[in-house]
Amino acid sequence: MILSLVAAAAMSGGGGSLNSSSPLDPFDSSTSWSLGEDPFNSSSEPVVRTLTPDLQPATTAVAIQEVSPWDIALCVTGTLISCENALVIAVLFYTPTLRAPMFILIGSLAVADLLAGLGLILNFVFAYLVDSSVEFVTLLSVGLLISAFSASVLNILAITVDRYLSLYNALTYHTERTVTFTYVMVIFIWVSCLTLGLLPALGWNCLRDESTCSICRPVTKNNAVALAVTFLLVFALMMQLYLQICKIAFRHAQQIAVQHQFVAISTTKGVSTLSAILCAFGACWLPFAMYSIVADSSYPVIYTYATVLPATCCSVINPIIYAFRNPDIQKSLWMACCGCVPSNLSLRPRTSSDV
DSSP states (O other), X not given: XXXXXXXXXXXXTTXXXXXXXXXXXXXXXXXXXXXXXXXXXXXXXXXXXXXXXXXXXXXXXXXXXXXXXXXXXXXXXXXXXXXXXXHHHHHHHHOTTOOSHHHHHHHHHHHXXXXXXXXXXXXXXHHHTSOTTSHHHHHHHHHHHHHHHHHXXXXXXXXXXXXXXXXXXXXXXXXXXXXXXXXXHHHHHHHHHHHHHHTTTTTOSSSSOGGGBOSSTTSBHHHHXXXXXXXXXXXXHHHHHHHHHHHHHHHHHHHOSTTHHHHHHHHHHHHXXXXXXXXHHHHHHHHHHXXXXXXOTXXXXXXXXXXXXXXXXXXXXXXXXHTTTOXXXXXXXXXXXXXXXXXXXXXXXOOTTOO
């Protein structure tokens, strides 16, 4: 009955508030009707006064998502990582003299960290600007981050091995460590890391069973534990290699009696630098690795952020430790920026054994 009256009033030409230019559809969910008077009132305007449309704006179902300060911090960190490592890659690419195996490994590390930084930025974009409920978006973001950070860790391990071999086989190092061998090792690292990144897209994910999720959705708990244990093994191997490097360095210092004082000071400084590098690497990654083993998706997300952020900071300090401290790269940066090289900059090229 009421709907019939509404239709009749809409078609009549005498309704001042209801005209043909703005028809009111009774089936439109955005228009609400207030029944303030009796519809059977015999007054001259029964329908118009009885069924008065409430023309207030319809409430939208889409709510504005609040941006997490942790995600902002990760995005800013990713931007800094990208800028730093893009500079390293540009210097290595445009300097023909920087083609030794050591610089190939540094370049591979810079590419890995650059992709990690871009992955953090894309993760922020996908979380707040793109519909993150789409499986493809989630798997792409997580796969990129897994591949990039895995490649970063393995490239650091490769640089550590390179430094150890340059000291252990000092006489034959430059003949055995060819550029071809280094490229093969880099390719092996990247193939392994890309395979790890593809695992969630190939079905090793928790999108179908949320109870199996780790602290990093959609990575399963088992996969996260496997990655964390692998990292702990890599870290243990790096500790052993750096310990051997220190032993070799001290043995060389004892064999050179003429330069005993100079070498002792230099060796002590080198050991201190190695310790700082190893401690920084462990401080960045160990909390996240240990937390990945003991925690799952039911744990408070703030703990995940608190361990992920230091891990990403490792990619911030990598260019400083492995690239910007190198005299050859420093000279290239000075030449690119001001066209000159400071006189206090060491003129000797740095070898792979230097720290």
